[in-house]
Amino acid sequence: xxxxxxxxxxxxxxxxxxxxxxxxxxxxxxxxxxxxxxxxxxxxxxxxxxxxxxxxxxxxxxxxxxxxxxxxxxxxxxxxxxxxxxxx
Amino acid sequence: xxxxxxxxxxxxxxxxxxxxxxxxxxxxxxxxxxxxxxxxxxxxxxxxxxxxxxxxxxxxxxxxxxxxxxxxxxxxxxxxxxxxxxxxxxxxxxxxxxxxxxxxxxxxxxxxxxxxxxxxxxxxxxxxxxxxxxxxxxxxxxxxxxxxxxxxxxxxxxxxxxxxxxxxxxxxxxxxxxxxxxxxxxxxxxxxxxxxxxxxxxxxxxxxxxxxxxxxxxxxxxxxxxxxxxxxxxxxxxxxxxxxxxxxxxxx
Numbered sequence: 168x169x170x171x172x173x174x175x176x177x178x179x180x181x182x183x184x185x186x187x188x189x190x191x192x193x194x195x196x197x198x199x200x201x202x203x204x205x206x207x208x209x210x211x212x213x214x215x216x217x218x219x220x221x222x223x224x225x226x227x228x229x230x231x232x233x234x235x236x237x238x239x240x241x242x243x244x245x246x247x248x249x250x251x252x253x254x255x
Numbered sequence: 256x257x258x259x260x261x262x263x264x265x266x267x268x269x270x271x272x273x274x275x276x277x278x279x280x281x282x283x284x285x286x287x288x289x290x291x292x293x294x295x296x297x298x299x300x301x302x303x304x305x306x307x308x309x310x311x312x313x314x315x316x317x318x319x320x321x322x323x324x325x326x327x328x329x330x331x332x333x334x335x336x337x338x339x340x341x342x343x344x345x346x347x348x349x350x351x352x353x354x355x356x357x358x359x360x361x362x363x364x365x366x367x368x369x370x371x372x373x374x375x376x377x378x379x380x381x382x383x384x385x386x387x388x389x390x391x392x393x394x395x396x397x398x399x400x401x402x403x404x405x406x407x408x409x410x411x412x413x414x415x416x417x418x419x420x421x422x423x424x425x426x427x428x429x430x431x432x433x434x435x436x437x438x439x440x441x442x443x444x445x446x447x448x449x450x451x452x453x454x455x456x457x458x459x460x461x462x463x464x465x466x467x468x469x470x471x472x473x474x475x476x477x478x479x480x481x482x483x484x485x486x487x488x489x490x491x492x493x494x495x496x497x498x499x500x501x502x503x504x505x506x507x
Contacts, residue, residue: 172500173473177361178316181302184265184360192363208363208494 174212179219182233183207186240189252199248200228207250221246265357267304268292272352273327279413281334282381283345284320286327287354294323297388298365298468298496301328301358305340313339318384318470318496319359320416322391331384331415364496367392370466372400373459377449377479379407379471382498383415386470390423403429405457407449407475409436431457449475451482461487466494473497 176192183191192208203225210230213220218234223246232243244250274286289295300318321329334345348354366374366389374393376386383406393402404423408414411434424430433445433453447453459465467488469479476497484490 173477174497174499175364175495177300177364177496178499180360181265181314181316181357185357186264188264190362192361206363208361214499 172213172215174214176206176208176210176212176221178212178214179210179221179231179233180207182219182235182240183231183242186242187252191252193253195249195251195253196230196247197249197251198223198226198228198230199246201226202248265360267355267357269353269355270328272348272350272354274329275348275350277345278331278415281413282415283332283334285330285332285344285348285354286321287330287356288326289328292328292356293359295319295328295359295388296362296365296367297322297392298385299359299361299388300385300496301330301356302360303330303340303344304355304357305343306355315340316360318388320384320387320391322388322395324392324395329387331381331387333381364468364470364494366466366468368396368398368400370400372398372402373463373465374400374402375459375465375467376402376404377407377454377458377467377469377483378404379449379475379479380409380413381415382469382471382475382496384470385496386468387416387419389468390420390428393428394423394426401429401459403431403457403459405431405433405449405454407433407435407471410434411437411439411442429457449479449482451486454479454482455486458483461489464489464492467492468494468496470496471498473499 180192194207197204211222221231230246234241270287273288276284300316304314306312317330320331332344334341420430438446469476476495
């Protein structure tokens with residue numbers, strides 16, 4: 168069932184943009200696992216609870232993890248070697 | 256002209272509901288006044304949040320179905336029987352009420368007139384919502400980019416904003432509707448799934464390098480995207496917006 172509820176990077180943007188002060192779906196992420204580079208909008212989002220897992224569309228490795236808790240927000244970016252955010 | 260990234264954090268805003276109208280047996284148009292929100296681009300969405308008296312919160316994303324040139328933000332809400340959010344939006348929410356919204360979100364899945372065409376849109380069910388915004392904007396901006404929409408719906412009664420799509424067809428947009436669960440008497444449109452054969456027949460060919468947008472349930476989007484690549488489209492030119500598994504209650 169998790170397969171059929173896969174989403175695009177767009178779906179995580181609302182939550183991520185509450186932390187990042189920039190439009191995030193056009194930021195370019197480099198996967199730390201396979202080196203593939205692409206827009207955050209192209210990443211695959213699994214938003215079934217608990218937390219949100221964002222994976223590389225090329226190799227399937229986790230690029231970001233994101234979880235909203237009552238007292239804090241957790242973001243794990245270990246899977247992103249580089250995040251390139253276009254200048255305004 | 257690229258839309259610049261503005262340095263701001265998204266926050267939840269409370270906005271008034273200015274319109275509420277049933278479109279098909281299971282979809283409603285909810286219109287919200289966008290006061291205080293940044294003007295959106297066609298293709299973007301908003302997140303809606305409901306808070307229950309006990310503090311329980313549920314959030315869902317809805318594509319904006321109206322062009323930035325319009326005054327109000329239109330959302331197309333599909334009522335999912337066991338949904339946590341959609342039944343409230345369709346059955347309870349009324350003009351004059353307020354809605355908690357965050358957005359507009361998503362600079363990746365957008366089309367604006369400066370991007371030019373050809374523009375190929377492929378929708379499954381309520382996935383047509385962001386394309387209503389794109390086509391509305393295409394008209395408002397006076398774009399001469401060739402544009403086509405392939406819209407897959409289970410039945411004719413479930414086709415969202417059919418009259419609006421007819422108007423687009425009359426002004427030259429290639430609108431094709433395919434029904435997957437019925438073949439009404441006298442139906443002059445298509446029937447059957449949007450498979451590789453149909454995509455090949457109705458879409459702009461890969462040689463003209465169209466901007467391709469696909470939106471709808473995850474299974475639909477992935478099947479269509481795979482078919483498009485199979486008939487020669489470059490994955491780099493295909494942008495997808497998956498709505499998730501529509502039978503999953505956590506999606507509605």
